Amino acid sequence: MKYPKELKYTKTHEWVRREGGKVTAGITDYAQHEISDVVFVEIPKVGQAAQREKPISVVESVKAAFDIYAPVSGKVTKVNTELESDPGRVNHDCYGEGWFFELEMADEREWQSLMTAEEYENSLKQEAK
Amino acid sequence: MSGCLRYLPLREKHIEYGAKWGQFGPWEVPLYYSSILEEHEAVRKRAGLFDISHMGKFIFEGPGAAAFLDGFLPRPIQKMDQGKALYMPLLNPGGKIIDDIILYRLGESRFLMIVNAANTEKDFRWIQSKLPCSAAFIFQNPSDEYGLLALQGPKSVRILQQAFGSKSVPPLQYYEAKLWDWGVIARTGYTGEDGFEFMFHCSKLAEAWEKLFRAGAGEGLCPAGFGARDTLRLEAAMRLYGHEMNEETSPLEAGIEWAVDWDKESFEGREPLSKEKKEGSAKRLAGFEMVDRGIPRQDCAIQKGGRILGKVTSGSFSPTLKKNIGLGYVPAAEAFAGNRIEVVIRHKPAQAQIVKLPFYHRPKSNP
Known part of the structure; x- marks a missing residue:
């Protein structure tokens, strides 16, 4: 499984990419693999307020629904509406076409508290124990 | 009942085939091997092999x-x-x-x-x-001495004949069963496709599994888990005990009156059932398709104009129809095709429409 070095991660299995004051987020390779076939995604609305570690989106497999948490606080600036008609993108390209939303960060210090790829991989190993 | 997990006799085989485990009651069962969607499609288009030895x-x-x-x-x-x-x-x-x-x-x-x-x-x-x-x-009750396998899908007959030799396989019509060299073979299933269910002694189970896979390799046979079993039976509107049926539901309410023979003068429960038939059932099982976005799940409320009608008993994304579908109980007067209802998903009412069952009929081109 892949965890690109340029991204940061949460313990709830979201990845985060930073471009200036904005971040894009989706779910990690580990998460998409565990969820298996994604058949439904509920994305947030543009303009919606996001609160760090609070549910902001829902992803569903054939069997169950899972919450997606906001990795940082801020305001939703863009959403991937393609996921509504083609949720399988989350499985096929979780770090690319399978992105969920873009946020304008309210507090840039929150970026620092996210995990690096190495820290995330270590946390997965801990979880597996 | 003890809190211990119960294991299938072919557990090692499932591990070898890459099973992702799930739980069904007290049983540890393969949820899927590759993916629920792939296994579902394999059964609809080719064939899948299920281990249902827990039954x-x-x-x-x-x-x-x-x-x-x-x-x-x-x-x-x-x-x-x-x-x-x-x-x-x-x-x-x-x-x-x-x-x-x-x-x-x-x-x-x-x-x-x-x-x-x-x-x-x-x-x-x-x-x-x-x-x-x-x-x-x-x-x-020799349940632990025998295992059950289900070979389901349009390629089942071919695979079966290749696996065991066309001469040794008894010819069977739908809902026929025979004792043969290997155990019991029946042309039954729980997927809405043609197929067979076998009962083998546990000592023959692994060999039968391997034989079927060797014969089925060229036909696209896949091991299929409980995830696909559930989506397949739901599309075919086959009721699942504990979901659509329990000790509070009657066969009239559950829509399986066809499995009760009124010509029989007496059977257990006939009198109250015949009274229900005369007076009409209070509730009926209905199938619905979502109109709005959202996947209905078990226990979601069904309502109409703010009035609670009942609850969803099973719901899922339908891999064959590419729609979100469900089964649930509503008052008998509301259980008609075309009726607009609302299913409450994550506290929000979403529009749905009652449809005729089953959701999926196998095409005539599938044997």
Whole structure:
């Protein structure tokens, strides 16, 4: 499984990419693999307020629904509406076409508290124990 | 019931085939091997092999077995031809569903009853309580000694003949069953496709599994897990005990009146059921398709104009229809095709429409 070095991660299995004051987020390779076939995604609305570690989106497999948490606080600036008609993108390209939303960060210090790829991989190993 | 997990006899085989485990009642079962969607499609277009060894298996054998079963079951048993299978509910005196079963007549005085795994002990005790002291036949629960495999999908006949040799496989029509060299073979299933269900002694189970895979490799046979089993049966609107049926539902409400024979003058639960038929059922099982976005799940409320109608009993994304579908109970007067209802998903009402069942019919081109 892949965890690109340029991204940061949460313990709830979201990845985060930073471009200036904005971040894009989706779910990690580990998460998409565990969820298996994604058949439904509920994305947030543009303009919606996001609160760090609070549910902001829902992803569903054939069997169950899972919450997606906001990795940082801020305001939703863009959403991937393609996921509504083609949720399988989350499985096929979780770090690319399978992105969920873009946020304008309210507090840039929150970026620092996210995990690096190495820290995330270590946390997965801990979880597996 | 103990908190211990129960394991399938082919557990090692499932690990070898890459099973992702899930739980079904107390049983550890393969949820999927590759993915639920792939396995679902394999069964609809080619074939899938399921291990359903968790199910309960009862044997009735000896003089008087047919008359005994005829005494309480809601379909005619003494008249049943040898080599036939019948689906029916086990009814309590109130006409409600204790379980739903398939009964196979393997000989003049030899019957096999397949029951839901979670109900095995309950059913066994209940049937035992009906046994006359003078019974000359045996009634046994050898569930742990035998395994069940289900080969389902349009390529099933070809794979079966290649696996065991076309001469050694008995010819079977839908809902027929035979004893053969390997155990019991029946043309039954729980997917809405053509296929077979086998009962093998546990000592032959792994060999049979391998034989089927060697023969099926070229036909696209996939191991299929409980995830696909559930989406397949839901599309075919086959009821699942514990979801669409329980001891508070009648076969009329559950829409399986066809599995009750009114020509039979007496069977357990006939009187209250016939009263219900005359007076009308309070609730009915209905199938619906989502109009708005959202996947209905078990226990979601069904409402209309702010009035609660009932609850969803099963719901899923339908891989074949590419729609979100569900089953649930509503007042009988509301259970008509075209009726607009709302399903409450994550506290928000979403529009849905009641449709005719089943959601999926196998195409005529599939045998």
